[in-house]
Amino acid sequence: MACPSGTFAYTIRAGDTFYLIARAHGVSLDALIAANPGVNPDRLQIGQVICIPTSPGPGPQPGACPTLRLGSQGASVRQLQTLLRNNGFDPGPIDGIFGNRTHAAVIAFQRSRGLVQDGIVGVLTWTALGVNCGTTPTPPPQTCPPGTRSYEVRAGDTFYTLAIRFNTTVAAIQRANPNVNPNDLRIGQRICIP
Structure with missing residues (x-):
C-alpha cells in the first residue's frame, strides 16, 4: 500500500488501536482516521498497513513533541539527543541529525521504559524522557497488592x-x-x- 504525501506507512501489530497509534505518534485521532478513509478502526488486523500523518493535524497540538524518526534533523533532534544522553543513552554527537546511533539510543531507551521499540519518537517517548507534551496525562498505574x-x-x-x-x-x-x-x-x- 502506498501512502500519500504527508503520511507514512505503519503495519498494525497485536494490541494496536487507532487511539494508541495516534497517541504514540503524536497525531490526533481525527487526523489518523481522516488519513485512512477505507479503514474501519474497529476491525484492525495484524499485518494490515495504514497511513499515519506526519503532522499532528486538527485537535490538541503537542508542539513541544514533534514526531521524529531516522532522517529527521533540526533543533528538536538536538533536544532529543541531549535528553537521551542525560538519561544514560549515547546518541552519538549532539548534531541535530537523527542517524543510526541516535536511532539505536532511542530503541534502547524505549526498551528500558517498556515502550514499543520502533525507533520513532512520538508523544509517549517524549513523555518518558520528561517532556510535557501538553497532552492529557495517562492515569497513574494501578496499585498492586503486597507480594505483586x-x-x-x-x-x-x-x-x-x-x-x-x-x-x-x-x-x-x-x-x-x-x-x-x-x-x-x-x-x-x-x-x-x-
Missing part, C-alpha cells in the same frame, strides 16, 4: 508468557488481576505480577 508488582503489557504478552517470564503461574496472575480479561490485554495496560 506493577507491569505494563507489551506487544505479544499473554498471561501464559508472563507466567513463564516471571516464574509464576497463570492462575496466580489471574488471582492478582480479577478484573482483567486475559483474552483482551492491551499494550500499555497495567497489571499486577505475583
Whole structure:
C-alpha cells in the first residue's frame, strides 16, 4: 500500500488501536482516521498497513513533541539527543541529525521504559524522557497488592508468557488481576505480577 504525501506507512501489530497509534505518534485521532478513509478502526488486523500523518493535524497540538524518526534533523533532534544522553543513552554527537546511533539510543531507551521499540519518537517517548507534551496525562498505574508488582503489557504478552517470564503461574496472575480479561490485554495496560 502506498501512502500519500504527508503520511507514512505503519503495519498494525497485536494490541494496536487507532487511539494508541495516534497517541504514540503524536497525531490526533481525527487526523489518523481522516488519513485512512477505507479503514474501519474497529476491525484492525495484524499485518494490515495504514497511513499515519506526519503532522499532528486538527485537535490538541503537542508542539513541544514533534514526531521524529531516522532522517529527521533540526533543533528538536538536538533536544532529543541531549535528553537521551542525560538519561544514560549515547546518541552519538549532539548534531541535530537523527542517524543510526541516535536511532539505536532511542530503541534502547524505549526498551528500558517498556515502550514499543520502533525507533520513532512520538508523544509517549517524549513523555518518558520528561517532556510535557501538553497532552492529557495517562492515569497513574494501578496499585498492586503486597507480594505483586506493577507491569505494563507489551506487544505479544499473554498471561501464559508472563507466567513463564516471571516464574509464576497463570492462575496466580489471574488471582492478582480479577478484573482483567486475559483474552483482551492491551499494550500499555497495567497489571499486577505475583
